[in-house]
Amino acid sequence: xxxxxxxxxxxVVWPRSKRQLQPRPLAPRLDTLAGKTIAQLWxxxxxxxxVFELLEPQLEARYPxxxxxxxxxxxxxxxxxxxxxxxxxxxxxxxxxVDAAISGMGC
Amino acid sequence: xxxxxxxxxxxxxxxxxxxxxxxxxxxxxxxxxGLPNLPLALVPGHVGxxxxxxxxxxxxxxxxxxxxxxxxxxxxxAPPFDEPSPREIVFEGSFEEVNRxxxxxxxxxxxxxxxPTVEKVEEFLAFTDRDPDExxxxxxxxxxxVTIWSIAVNGVMAGCRPEYMPVLVAxxxxxxxxxxxxxxxxxxxxAETLITLxxxxxxxxxxxxxxxxLRDGFQANSSVGRFWRLYLRNVAGFLPHKNDxxxxxxxxxxxxxxxxxxxxxxxxxxxxxxxxxxAGDNTVTIARYTGGDMMASVYGDTPERVLPYIADAVxxxxxxxxxxxVGKSMGSLRPLLVLSPIxxxxxxxxxxxxxxxxxxxxxxxxxxxxxxxRYLGDWTDHVIRSLEAEVNLxxxxxxxxxxxxxxxxxPIVFExxxxxxxxxxxxxxxxxxxxxHNGRLGYPVAKRIExxxxxxxxxxxxxxx
Numbered sequence: 001x002x003x004x005x006x007x008x009x010x011x012v013v014w015p016r017s018k019r020q021l022q023p024r025p026l027a028p029r030l031d032t033l034a035g036k037t038i039a040q041l042w043x044x045x046x047x048x049x050x051v052f053e054l055l056e057p058q059l060e061a062r063y064p065x066x067x068x069x070x071x072x073x074x075x076x077x078x079x080x081x082x083x084x085x086x087x088x089x090x091x092x093x094x095x096x097x098v099d100a101a102i103s104g105m106g107c
Numbered sequence: 108x109x110x111x112x113x114x115x116x117x118x119x120x121x122x123x124x125x126x127x128x129x130x131x132x133x134x135x136x137x138x139x140x141g142l143p144n145l146p147l148a149l150v151p152g153h154v155g156x157x158x159x160x161x162x163x164x165x166x167x168x169x170x171x172x173x174x175x176x177x178x179x180x181x182x183x184x185a186p187p188f189d190e191p192s193p194r195e196i197v198f199e200g201s202f203e204e205v206n207r208x209x210x211x212x213x214x215x216x217x218x219x220x221x222x223p224t225v226e227k228v229e230e231f232l233a234f235t236d237r238d239p240d241e242x243x244x245x246x247x248x249x250x251x252x253v254t255i256w257s258i259a260v261n262g263v264m265a266g267c268r269p270e271y272m273p274v275l276v277a278x279x280x281x282x283x284x285x286x287x288x289x290x291x292x293x294x295x296x297x298a299e300t301l302i303t304l305x306x307x308x309x310x311x312x313x314x315x316x317x318x319x320x321l322r323d324g325f326q327a328n329s330s331v332g333r334f335w336r337l338y339l340r341n342v343a344g345f346l347p348h349k350n351d352x353x354x355x356x357x358x359x360x361x362x363x364x365x366x367x368x369x370x371x372x373x374x375x376x377x378x379x380x381x382x383x384x385x386a387g388d389n390t391v392t393i394a395r396y397t398g399g400d401m402m403a404s405v406y407g408d409t410p411e412r413v414l415p416y417i418a419d420a421v422x423x424x425x426x427x428x429x430x431x432x433v434g435k436s437m438g439s440l441r442p443l444l445v446l447s448p449i450x451x452x453x454x455x456x457x458x459x460x461x462x463x464x465x466x467x468x469x470x471x472x473x474x475x476x477x478x479x480x481r482y483l484g485d486w487t488d489h490v491i492r493s494l495e496a497e498v499n500l501x502x503x504x505x506x507x508x509x510x511x512x513x514x515x516x517x518p519i520v521f522e523x524x525x526x527x528x529x530x531x532x533x534x535x536x537x538x539x540x541x542x543x544h545n546g547r548l549g550y551p552v553a554k555r556i557e558x559x560x561x562x563x564x565x566x567x568x569x570x571x572x
Contacts, residue, residue: 010222011199014191015214015264015341017257020250021141023185027120030178038178039119041110044435044490047154047162051124054166055174062175076490077110079435080547083285086110090117100178101114104124106133107153 043078122177146177244283249344291548297353306389395549431546
């Protein structure tokens with residue numbers, strides 16, 4: 001295809017492909033952390049263990065009765081078994097009574 | 108972010124701890140997971156270079172409140188994605204205008220692209236018997252479908268010839284293989300994929316497999332390599348400053364085609380045989396490599412004289428990558444050694460097989476245990492720090508604890524077969540090159556290239572054009 005001056009014109013298609021997921025709703029947020037159980041998920045790098053140790057007493061002081069399930073309970077979230085581990089989380093959370101999760105480290 | 112997404116979808120609210128430089132990537136990754144409003148808790152700076160006190164101030168001064176907010180306050184709902192359909196004409200213009208548009212939309216790698224018109228795409232589709240709408244898989248980070256149509260579009264853009272289409276389809280299938288781990292393609296070491304090609308298709312399509320095999324200048328090698336990076340960008344969704352967090356990165360690699368004449372002459376199997384495919388099959392093999400170096404002037408007329416230099420170089424090119432041997436993806440380091448033909452012939456004429464070379468590397472590319480552990484602990488701050496503990500837990504082979512001497516020499520991989528060996532390059536120059544592998548985050552995967560019916564006739568017709 002050319003225009004009136006003889007210049008070639010191109011009609012081009014989109015180089016991407018369809019997203020398989022439209023935005024989905026997040027889980028409902030909690031009304032308080034008091035008395036709730038929070039899971040710690042960690043990819044075993046970038047001092048996540050130290051960050052959790054800093055957060056824990058502060059959250060306990062603000063929200064009485066909050067308890068934590070250590071990252072040690074789950075194993076690394078970024079290893080060779082990542083897919084299996086993530087697939088197991090819903091069941092593990094039910095078993096452990098988990099209400100919320102803190103996940104790190106995105107670094 | 109994938110862990111947080113799994114929690115949210117299970118009905119458990121999350122807060123994701125994200126260092127400052129990774130907020131953008133976290134956002135685009137979340138969108139690909141279908142949760143664009145996934146709540147993030149900023150960790151100022153990067154914890155890897157903060158004192159304990161600096162990190163404490165940052166976490167308690169900034170991160171703590173964000174964590175609370177993430178878990179208690181619902182963010183606004185994310186609007187639906189509004190994107191074109193695959194065959195939609197998204198732009199009309201001159202060559203220069205099309206290229207400007209593609210650059211502005213981040214659909215180009217910065218070099219001029221061939222405008223993907225429907226006519227050009229159909230030329231590529233003529234070299235596959237598969238339905239253009241067939242979905243070969245779904246790939247992260249964007250969670251988009253791998254389709255024959257999108258392969259053809261990006262093949263056009265990369266400057267491929269239509270008859271390369273069977274190679275491109277095999278590559279996209281490999282990219283979608285979970286074993287490869289495409290979702291890790293934006294990690295900070297910035298590893299780049301190397302494509303290794305085997306089979307008669309090397310000569311049929313004119314791939315360079317001799318001198319300058321990894322140099323641009325050969326349409327097949329260069330354009331297929333470029334296709335890989337464009338497909339990672341446009342379909343997987345790895346864009347610098349977004350999902351691609353390569354600290355430095357490097358340009359896409361041209362295709363490494365093996366010298367199958369030499370392999371046949373010395374009786375060594377091709378790379379594809381490592382994956383159970385037959386010599387003579389047309390195949391692609393992919394794996395991600397962070398770096399490496401070449402060995403110039405490898406002197407000697409026997410394996411015993413040639414291989415010490417090579418083993419030494421292979422060892423020295425694998426440093427922090429040892430975290431893939433002993434770490435969170437145990438035993439996944441697969442270093443690649445590419446021998447020039449004359450080196451492979453020198454080794455083989457003494458009766459050595461490729462397996463013998465792998466065994467030699469396993470036995471000789473070794474370092475003191477204390478030095479191995481320094482990469483795991485002090486230098487990278489990974490959780491696993493002791494080879495002895497890992498052996499005693501049964502997680503790594505006993506070869507890593509043949510004594511309790513910290514100076515004992517330990518291998519850099521789990522077993523000899525973890526080394527991969529290819530033969531290519533200048534036939535009469537005694538050089539080699541080795542690549543440091545990125546472990547589970549780009550694990551080697553091979554696919555057979557399926558040719559369409561009447562391949563020879565279609566090829567002859569294409570060559571005549």
